[in-house]
Amino acid sequence: MEWYITVLKKYAEFSGRARRKEFWMFILINVIISAVLSLLGAELLSGLYSLAVLIPSLAVGARRLHDTGRSGWWQLIYLVPLIGLIVMIVFTVQEGATGDNKYGSNPKLEGAAVI
Numbered sequence: 001m002e003w004y005i006t007v008l009k010k011y012a013e014f015s016g017r018a019r020r021k022e023f024w025m026f027i028l029i030n031v032i033i034s035a036v037l038s039l040l041g042a043e044l045l046s047g048l049y050s051l052a053v054l055i056p057s058l059a060v061g062a063r064r065l066h067d068t069g070r071s072g073w074w075q076l077i078y079l080v081p082l083i084g085l086i087v088m089i090v091f092t093v094q095e096g097a098t099g100d101n102k103y104g105s106n107p108k109l110e111g112a113a114v115i
Helices: 002-009 020-039 042-054 056-068 071-081 083-093
Strands: none
Touching: 002 020, 002 056, 020 042, 020 056, 020 083, 042 056, 042 083, 056 083, 071 083
16 A cells, blocks of 8 residues: 555656556556445546546656656557557566666665665
8 A cells, every 4th residue: 555655645746767566556556446436336436536546647657667768658559449558568567777767766776775
């Protein structure tokens, strides 16, 4: 749950990098919340929730792409039916760049002791 809260705290922060765990935990919790709201038959509440997490979803997606060395604009590929989703899944499951890249420092190393 802490990864979900972290993404919400960075509500519209499109710069920087996001680890795979941060991205996928946010997606997992979103899917669970959406499924629960759908099962409860709360379509209006489900729609409002989707709108509320739209910007954080785009922001964490851009940061995840930054971690792999790609521009956040690659998210526009979602507009291509099916193929766009497959391409984005491939991009987001890839390991991030090991060192610094033009989008920032490696989030895995932040807070770690440098030897």
